[in-house]
Amino acid sequence: MxxxxxxxxxxxxxxxxxxxxxxxxxxxxxxxxxxxxxxxxxxxxxxxxxxxxxxxxxxxxxxxxxxxxxxxxxxxxxxxxxxxxxxxxxxxxxxxxxxxxxxxxxxxxxxxxxxxQHSHTDLIGPILAIDLNRVSSRAQVDKTLATDISDPMLRGFLLQNLGREGDSWYWKVNWRAIQQQMDALVxxxxxxxxxxxxxxxxxxxxxxxxxxxxxxxxxxxxxxxxxxxxxxxxxxxxxxxxxxxxxxxxxxxxx
Incomplete structure (x- = not known):
């Protein structure tokens, strides 16, 4: 099914x-x-x-x-x-x-x-570089992303995709699949x-x-x-x- x-x-x-x-x-x-x-x-x-x-x-x-x-x-x-x-x-x-x-x-x-020609793969690289096993807070992820993504509103939008279960953090978006299929999406x-x-x-x-x-x-x-x-x-x-x-x-x- x-x-x-x-x-x-x-x-x-x-x-x-x-x-x-x-x-x-x-x-x-x-x-x-x-x-x-x-x-x-x-x-x-x-x-x-x-x-x-x-x-x-x-x-x-x-x-x-x-x-x-x-x-x-x-x-x-x-x-x-x-x-x-x-x-x-x-x-x-x-x-x-x-x-x-x-x-x-x-x-x-x-x-x-x-x-x-609009491709957003430049946003995905910094996100995939984050080790969620070492993350203790959403603010920590925001601070890390700020190095490559200067717009705080854009970071806030992307961070809506950060989920938490207990002490574990995860991404709701499948960044890897989107990165690999970006040519099809544009x-x-x-x-x-x-x-x-x-x-x-x-x-x-x-x-x-x-x-x-x-x-x-x-x-x-x-x-x-x-x-x-x-x-x-x-x-x-x-x-x-x-x-x-x-x-x-x-x-x-x-x-």
Whole structure:
């Protein structure tokens, strides 16, 4: 039997899936999920090698889409709407292309169906260099990472993946698998004839470079019924930087 992704469920109404980005988890979306749950049954999912979901050496969009589809089939959800940010947005797009008859609406946050040069392997090396057997506190890990990762907010985000059981520390993220499969994660498995007319909303951050002219062209070629909104005063983590505006845009689109 296929191992199922971990998820949390909130609210009542039509089903709505939320897929987080790289190095994130469903917990990053808890506040927004509570707002969406006023109108929908919200399933906040931990993608493979993240959060409380299983670890696996394979890490690409085909297997991640299959994971989501297995969960959908297990829960018996169709039709459903889906929101995805960054890596989760690429997974959501592939789900829409593979199972377009099951998805009613698609929301993608600050990512396009293209390959990227953005690689985050420089963050993984310092993390893997830490010997968790010698760690006594979260602050100690933060201090160690500060040598290579100067941004305290970024370190705080990464440290959300540090778990503890008794006196033992562990990483919820499978850093090694992600490091080895990063080329697949910055790419997107798109065939020239892949397209769908599913109603789609793409929201990009004004201060982000993830959805440029090349990305906009790819969006319209692949998603013929797509609308693109640019959120002012927001970067790549637009849902965290402008949560109220993001929620308003999504709820207006989902209806």
């Amino acid at each position: 296929t191992e199922l992704l971990h998820y949390t469920q909130l609210g009542q109404g039509e089903p709505l899936l939320i897929l987080h980005g790289l190095f994130g988890s469903s917990k990053n979306w808890h506040s927004l999920a509570k707002q969406f749950a006023e109108k929908f049954t919200v399933y906040s999912v931990d993608l493979r090698n993240h959060g409380s979901s299983f670890h696996d050496a394979q890490m690409n969009y085909q297997v991640m889409a299959e994971d989501v589809e297995a969960l959908i089939n297990h829960l018996g959800l169709q039709p459903y709407s889906i929101i995805g940010h960054s890596m989760g947005g690429k997974t959501a797009m592939l789900c829409a292309l593979r199972c377009r008859h099951k998805i009613s609406k698609l929301v993608v946050a600050d990512i396009a169906p293209v390959n990227y 790419d997107f498995p798109l065939n020239s004839d892949d397209n769908t007319d599913i109603p789609a909303l793409f929201i990009r951050g004004e201060n982000s470079d993830y959805v440029d002219d090349r990305g906009i062209t790819a969006i319209h070629q692949t998603f013929g019924n797509a609308r693109i909104e640019t959120m002012s005063n927001a970067g790549h983590w637009l849902h965290a930087e402008q949560p109220q505006k993001f929620t308003e845009l999504v709820l207006h689109f989902l209806g």
